[in-house]
Amino acid sequence: MARGEPVMRSNTSPAKQSGRRPLPYQPQLSPTERAAETRERRAHWLAGRIRDHHGYDALDGLVDDAELVKRLRSAINTFGLDHVVVGRGADRKPLTYGQAFERTFGEKL
Numbered sequence: 299m300a301r302g303e304p305v306m307r308s309n310t311s312p313a314k315q316s317g318r319r320p321l322p323y324q325p326q327l328s329p330t331e332r333a334a335e336t337r338e339r340r341a342h343w344l345a346g347r348i349r350d351h352h353g354y355d356a357l358d359g360l361v362d363d364a365e366l367v368k369r370l371r372s373a374i375n376t377f378g379l380d381h382v383v384v385g386r387g388a389d390r391k392p393l394t395y396g397q398a399f400e401r402t403f404g405e406k407l
Contacts, residue, residue: 340402341366347384348373367403
């Protein structure tokens with residue numbers, strides 16, 4: 299250690315030392331549960347985009363996952379959104395509605 303360098307001698311966690319609040323407790327999910335949660339979150343995001351930009355509410359009175367897939371596929375095809383850019387993927391490249399559907403549900407549009 300270089301001379302004059304501050305030494306941290308504290309029993310507190312790094313989050314407390316930096317002034318950040320610790321994250322609230324979140325239960326650990328199994329990989330299957332995490333995948334299902336991610337899929338549901340993506341599906342609701344995609345449904346929200348279609349609702350906000352095209353006025354079609356795919357989640358209206360929804361009871362099961364198969365019906366959501368059917369409704370979203372129908373909405374994307376009906377409005378001709380297959381090649382319309384909806385956002386950006388994790389790689390920061392443009393993402394179309396068709397690609398978002400395939401990424402979310404693992405099925406071709």
